[in-house]
Amino acid sequence: MxxxxxxxxxxxxxxxxxxxxxxxxxxxxxxxxxxxxxxxxxxxxxxxxxxxxxxxxxxxxxxxxxxxxxxxxxxxxxxxxxxxxxxxxxxxxxxxxxxxxxxxxxxxxxxxxxxxxxxxxxxxxxxxxxxxxxxxxxxxxxxxxxxxxxxxxxxxxxxxxxxxxxxxxxxxxxxxxxxxxxxxxADVDTATCSDCSRGTCPNPILPNILKEKKLTSGYMGIFSAAKPKGKCSHGGAGDLTGTAVPRGGISKDECRSDNxxxxxxxxxxxxxxxxxxxxxxxxxxxxxxxxxxMGIARSSVVCFVIDTTGSMRDDINEVQAVLHKLIDSKKGTQDEPSEYILVPFNDPEFGPMIRTTDADIMKREISKLTAKGGADPPEMCLSGLQLALTGAPASSHIYVFTDATAKDIELKDTIVALIRTSKSTVTFFITRVLKRRRRSLRAGSFEDYKELALASGGQAIQVSKGQLPQATDIILDTSTSALVTVLQRARNPGKQETFTFMLDESLTYITIYITGTSISFTLTNPAGVSQSHNEASGKLGTIKTAGNLNRIRLNADSQTGAWQIKFNSNHPYTLKVTGQSIITFIYDFVERFEGPHPGYAVLSGRPQAGQPATLMISLIGRKGPSSVSVGAVSLVTVSGPETESHGTATDMGNGDILVTVDAVPEGEFVVSLNGTDKVSNNVFQRQSTTQMSVSKVNIKAVVDSSAEPGKAFELPFSVKTQGSGGKYSITAKNDRDIHMSYPESLTLTAGKYANANLTIKPPASTPSGTAVTLTLEAKSASGVDSNYVVLRISVVTKITDFVPPLCEVVSVLADDCPQAVSQCGPFQWEFLANLTDGNGTGIEKITLQQGNGNLTYTSLSAPSVQAHYRASCCSQIVEITAVDKVGNVGKCYHSIERSAGPPALSLSLPLWLCLLLSALVGRP
Structure with a gap:
């Protein structure tokens, strides 16, 4: 660098x-x-x-x-x-x-x-x-x-x-x-600070503490001024101990003239x-x-959730063929997914979740899928979708293939909570268009899939088996890291309406999706040129129809500016306009918290009703946040009568914008943003995909540590309502099907928190590193109001091995290297070291971190691993890392630079000490 x-x-x-x-x-x-x-x-x-x-x-x-x-x-x-x-x-x-x-x-x-x-x-x-x-x-x-x-x-x-x-x-x-x-x-009885009567002094640490190099820190009292005699305080407005002798504080949180x-x-x-x-x-x-x-990958993550019940027997071969073709078409290209995830589901089984970065492995796993079970049962579709939403990264694209309703419809609220938290998009491919009646109030219907798709910004596509290859073009469109949504709306029932959207110069591969039956529409560009729904290939783009999906790919030279699409239909329909662009935004709903260091925290659940909604938005431009500016930010309803609530923006620096919306729309809404791309001086329009709504209920819960396999983990939580009090049902779900105990209901008094505990005990066989995603929901007796919180509990085996691998330098053969670096070309040097793991868990991997030579080593299963490095005398530095099976990292560094100081010590030293000694003698 x-x-x-x-x-x-x-x-x-x-x-x-x-x-x-x-x-x-x-x-x-x-x-x-x-x-x-x-x-x-x-x-x-x-x-x-x-x-x-x-x-x-x-x-x-x-x-x-x-x-x-x-x-x-x-x-x-x-x-x-x-x-x-x-x-x-x-x-x-x-x-x-x-x-x-x-x-x-x-x-x-x-x-x-x-x-x-x-x-x-x-x-x-x-x-x-x-x-x-x-x-x-x-x-x-x-x-x-x-x-x-x-x-x-x-x-x-x-x-x-x-x-x-x-x-x-x-x-x-x-x-x-x-x-x-x-x-x-410093022990509790050792005085550490002198008194600072004015509250801020350059360095109040006692001279003897400085001389003896005693380590201390300031005492902090938010509710009490008490502290041990003679001890330093943290200091500042929120610290009550700062007024008790010795007064003042040693915190360096703030940069003041005296510190x-x-x-x-x-x-x-x-x-x-x-x-x-x-x-x-x-x-x-x-x-x-x-x-x-860190979220740096070539493209998006693609996740397939596939029904393998008996009713899919005629469809599953077609699904396999379609997905194989899709994977092959992306392989080796710019838009090849960075990871593939597969979750099969049946009844009563679902999973396991299979994930890989290798396209060929995913194709083999898809090929293994076979239909089994009865001819036409409802199945565990939402359980499979829950695994996908908790296992896939945030903002993933998830595609569900099924022909039946969900048996596990009780998970619907949990799925909505996970969609809102992860901001992932879910698209359903339903390979049977016949309407089903609900077997009971608890049974699912195809309408549930439509509602979940709309909540996520996805589609519910109903096609026959033969139409599936045309419908799955949507997967090709969305398999990119640069996908943005320009506009999304839904109408049920449909009506005559015209929608306007802005296309900017940065957008490519602009695609319009319309779902619905017997839909008529007309698309018009800024110059007034139009194309109707029955023109498959027109002046503006190409229209392909499969089942209830109309896919319109605009021409590559599409004009920038304000476009319109006019609908004339009484049937329900959805509209979505997407493209590829680096210019976008990310957002979170946040709430302010007070204390010694106040700030803003991301909401896990829904914003509070009756209060202004606050969002933190980060702008992303072609040359960083400075290359774009925000115009207007608003909350817009997607369905029903369209309402738009504008926000007030405050620039927080580095492209972060704090937006406050005083009047939040009723019902489900999304975030809409207009701005200017300074590179092209074009106005751009972007919209979030995930729908949100407000609630009078609030849930607080904090995970403060990891859980251990086989041991009970207790999670305190609190619930409050600003609405009418009474009995609220409590529901908790987790993606590992681990048993939990918690109160099934709480009686709430308006404006006051009710406290409770949830206990979960991961099985003793749970692998260390497992993350349990827990969704906790509170709902009023009428079911009108509810809220949720989504938490992650890491299950980690208790570790006693904290000693990193050790290094013994056996030999360094560099005598042939010439004094003058300019003459190094024909000559080589060698480095030989023994690597051992002190506590015996074993070395798992050895990596060359610095050096342009060749590293080889003996079997990692041996108690002592011999590492051999050979390089040109022009490459004079080698750094090797060894990682044991619990993640302890040892480093071995050596330099043959003539100015590097003393030669390496040929004795057994901890690798951290090898590194420290090397740094002290002039490592760059």
Missing amino acids: TLVLIVALLALGLSGHSVVFVPIGGGASTHVGITRTALLQEVTETCQAVAVAAGHDFKPTGSSPEELVQACLGPTATGEVSGAKFHSALQEIYTHSGLVDRDFVNSAPHHFNSEAFLEGRRLITEGVLAIKANIRYQNFKAARETLGRVLHTLQDFYIHSNWVELGYTEPYINLIRPDLPLDNL VALHNAAVNAATAASLQLLQDIRFAAGDKDFLRM
């Missing part, structure tokens, strides 16, 4: 006034700034390593995340590659970092307050174990959530302790190494420590999975 790029990333991450205030919204927050800088630098280094391994150049055209993604994916990324998923991953980490200030505001270990060093270190190390285990099982969302919390706690050590006052500038490696002791901690140097030193140390932790996670996960965790 060039120095210019490093400086650009640092400037991008640390711009703005450094105060811990807004956990969401860019450079206005120290935690966001530190985390952003560290993440972008580590992602950049990972992308550079991947590029070198693939043999191509890594040349970002700028420092924005969008340009970083484009460069990271290399020369194959010639088409539209969106940075939206990378932005979403970054925001998810920032968000969960910020939530530590809300959910654990009074927890000393989470902030390294009140000298809670051992407890704070335990939170970090247990969190890192969970992250590594989650990545191993491809539970990237759970990994990102935990990563945000861990980074917050790690950074707070440097901000809230006296580490930098003691003169240290490098990270305290012992915080992420539980096998190393935390030394020289500029200390604040900057703490930020630098926290940034370096964050990089150190991210590198440890990256080396354990591997470069590819680290980038996948």
Whole structure:
């Protein structure tokens, strides 16, 4: 990575006034700034390593995340590659970092307050174990959530302790190494601070504490001013202990005139420590999975949920043939999916979920599907869909193939909650168009599929077996990372209506989908040229019909500006306009929280009725957020009489926009945004796909740790309503079918929280790294009002092995290398080392991190693995990482540079010490 790029990333991450205030919204927050800088630098280094391994150049055209993604994916990324998923991953980490200030505001270990060093270190190390285990099982969302919390706690050590006052500038490696002791901690009876009567002093740490290098941190009291005698306070307006002698505080949260140097030193140390932790996670996960965790992949994830009941016997061969053709058509192209997921379902079985990045493996798994069971039963469709929604990444495209209604209709509310949380799009291919009657109030119907598809922004397509190949073109259209929605509407019953939508210069592959029967429409471009529904090939595009789906692909030279489509039908219909473009936005509904470090937290459920709705929106442009500007943001109803509520936008910096909508529409709505692309000076229109609505019910629940296999995990939760009180039913579902105990109902008093507990016990056989997705719902007795919360519980086996692999340098043969680097060409050098795992869990993988030579090693199953490295004398550095089976990372570094200092020690040393010694003698 060039120095210019490093400086650009640092400037991008640390711009703005450094105060811990807004956990969401860019450079206005120290935690966001530190985390952003560290993440972008580590992602950049990972992308550079991947590029070198693939043999191509890594040349970002700028420092924005969008340009970083484009460069990271290399020369194959010639088409539209969106940075939206990378932005979403970054925001998810920032968000969960910020939530530590809300959910654990009074927890000393989470902030390294009140000298809670051992407890704070335990939170970090247990969190890192969970992250590594989650990545191993491809539970990237759970990994990102935990990563945000861990980074917050790690950074707070440097901000809230006296580490930098003691003169240290490098990270305290012992915080992420539980096998190393935390030394020289001040005990509870040791005074640590002098009195600061004016409240802010440059450095109130006592001289003897500084001389003896005693580690302490400020005591924090939100509800009490009590603290041990002579102890430092955290300080600030929210700390009551700051008024108790010794007064003042040592927190470096804010950059003030009296602590500029200390604040900057703490930020630098926290940034370096964050990089150190991210590198440890990256080396354990591997470069590819680290980038996948960060949302950087060539294209979208495609998920198939397929009915294998007996009634599909005539259809399943056609489904297999269609999907094989689809997979082959994308293989090796720019839009080849980054991952395939398959979930079969039957009755009563569903699953397992099969996921792979290999197209040929997915084709083989699809080929194994066979129809079995009765001729025409309702089946476990929603159970299969639940697995897909919890297993696939957010904003995935999920395609369901079935010919029958859902037997497990009781999961419908859970499915809606998961759709809203994940923002994934679900499209149903229903290969039987005959209407079914409900067998009972609890039985499903095809209308349920239509409602779920509309809620997600997808389609409910009814086709015959022969029409299936034409209908599945929609999968080809949506298998891209750069898919955007311009407009989506639904009418039931249909009526004569004209819809207007804006097409901009950045849009390509513009496609219009219309579902319904006996639908007549006319499409008109900005110049007044029209094409009707019965013109299969006209002046504006090509229309293909399959079942109830009309697919209109506009011509490549379609005019930009305001288009219209006029419907004249009394039958129900849906309309969706999509295209491919880098210009888009991501959003979350948020709520403000107060406390010592106030900010905004993402809502897991629905926004509160009777209150303004608040959204945090991130703009994504071709050259980063600075290349686009927002015009209007509004909430718009999709179905029924169209209402639009405009919001007031506040620029939070770095492309983040806080939007407040005072009058929220009744019913289901989506987010609509207009803006200007500064590159082309074109006005653009974009719309979210997932529908949302408001609720008078509110549920609070926080997952504060991992669960252990075979042990009960207790989750406290609280429910409140602003509506009429009374009995509210409580329902909980999880995607692993693990038994849970919780109250089936709570009696609520308006405006007051009712508290309860849910207990879940993962089976002892649950693999470490499993993520359990839990949906908790509260519903009024009438069923009119409800809300939900979606939580992820990581199941992690208790680990006692924290010792990384060790390295013994056996020999270095570099005598033939000439003194002058210019003469190195014909000569080679060799490096030989023995790698062992101290606690015996075994080495799982060995990777060459630096060096352009050839690395070989003996069997990993042996107690001692011999690594042999040979390289040209022109490549003078080697760094090898060894990862054991629980994710501990050891590093071995050696340089033959003549100016590199003393030769490597030929004795057994922990790899972290090898690395530290190398750094101290001049490693670049």
